[in-house]
Amino acid sequence: MSQQKDQLFRQLTATPGSFTFDHRVASVFEDMISRSVPGYQQILQMLPTLTRQFTQSDANYYDLGCSLGAGLLAMAEGLKGSSATLIGVDNSAAMLAQADNNISHLDKFTVRLEQQNIQDCQFERAAMILMNFTLQFIPIEHRTTLLERLYQSLLPGGALVLSEKIKFDDVGTSAALTNIHHQYKFDQGYSELEISQKRDAIENVLIPETLDTHLDRLNQAGFAIATPWVQNLQFVSILAIK
Numbered sequence: 001m002s003q004q005k006d007q008l009f010r011q012l013t014a015t016p017g018s019f020t021f022d023h024r025v026a027s028v029f030e031d032m033i034s035r036s037v038p039g040y041q042q043i044l045q046m047l048p049t050l051t052r053q054f055t056q057s058d059a060n061y062y063d064l065g066c067s068l069g070a071g072l073l074a075m076a077e078g079l080k081g082s083s084a085t086l087i088g089v090d091n092s093a094a095m096l097a098q099a100d101n102n103i104s105h106l107d108k109f110t111v112r113l114e115q116q117n118i119q120d121c122q123f124e125r126a127a128m129i130l131m132n133f134t135l136q137f138i139p140i141e142h143r144t145t146l147l148e149r150l151y152q153s154l155l156p157g158g159a160l161v162l163s164e165k166i167k168f169d170d171v172g173t174s175a176a177l178t179n180i181h182h183q184y185k186f187d188q189g190y191s192e193l194e195i196s197q198k199r200d201a202i203e204n205v206l207i208p209e210t211l212d213t214h215l216d217r218l219n220q221a222g223f224a225i226a227t228p229w230v231q232n233l234q235f236v237s238i239l240a241i242k
């Protein structure tokens with residue numbers, strides 16, 4: 001990946017809610033997400049194992065909001081030797097242009113990238129669906145319908161891996177974890193100005209919900225099992241099984 005260091009928020013330019021997945025974000029995204037989301041690498045590291053566990057024959061493996069393709073690469077690693085179709089969906093052309101480059105060596109599998117809003121996609125015969133920090137960008141009122149459609153598209157025993165930034169009802173808990181997260185970003189080399197500008201830019205763009213809201217929605221959608229399997233501060237990954 002020809003990625004650069006994320007310095008997008010060094011200048012005083014960000015306006016509230018201005019964050020978009022344009023070419024500037026795409027060109028630094030790997031660095032941005034690694035230094036902003038504690039536990040991101042930990043989730044990716046375990047994905048081959050999860051994928052291996054949920055492999056089924058003649059099935060599809062989706063990465064929704066695939067960005068640069070990190071989830072597709074991790075799932076492909078778990079699928080070694082099996083016949084499978086990997087499908088990455090993202091609505092950002094800038095992200096997909098780089099993803100295309102990053103996945104070009106995966107010639108053992110059928111791999112497809114689709115530039116689409118995931119709300120408009122058809123899904124079928126899914127053994128595994130990954131939504132690694134993507135649902136948080138979908139308007140709340142559309143999340144239930146989307147998860148119900150994902151559930152319908154999964155094969156019996158299929159898995160949804162849903163990673164999200166979550167919020168907390170308790171003010172004290174929320175403040176404590178937010179402060180540690182800011183300290184984490186500071187320790188990763190972001191300045192106070194960068195941290196506060198990024199916070200403003202993603203306000204009302206990234207809309208977190210509580211863990212209970214996510215688990216309730218998954219149960220409502222029909223999932224037999226829905227459980228967090230990784231949590232690092234306010235970043236949680238849920239495993240839901242049909």
Ligand SMILES: Nc1ncnc2c1ncn2[C@@H]1O[C@H](C[S@+](CC[C@H]([NH3+])C(=O)[O-])CC(=O)[O-])[C@@H](O)[C@H]1O
Pocket residue numbers: 021033064065066067068069070071089090091092095116117118119131132133134137138
């Ligand atoms: N409606 C939508 N339709 C399609 N794509 C969307 C939509 N909304 C947002 N996106 C896309 O979802 C991705 C979210 S980033 C995922 C990281 C990746 N999963 C990773 O594991 O590296 C997470 C983050 O930035 O916090 C971006 O590439 C958007 O273009």
Ligand SMILES: O=C(O)C(=O)Cc1ccccc1
Pocket residue numbers: 032033036037165198199202206
């Ligand atoms: O940077 C943050 O504070 C986040 O919450 C995570 C994030 C990571 C990448 C894009 C948008 C949000």
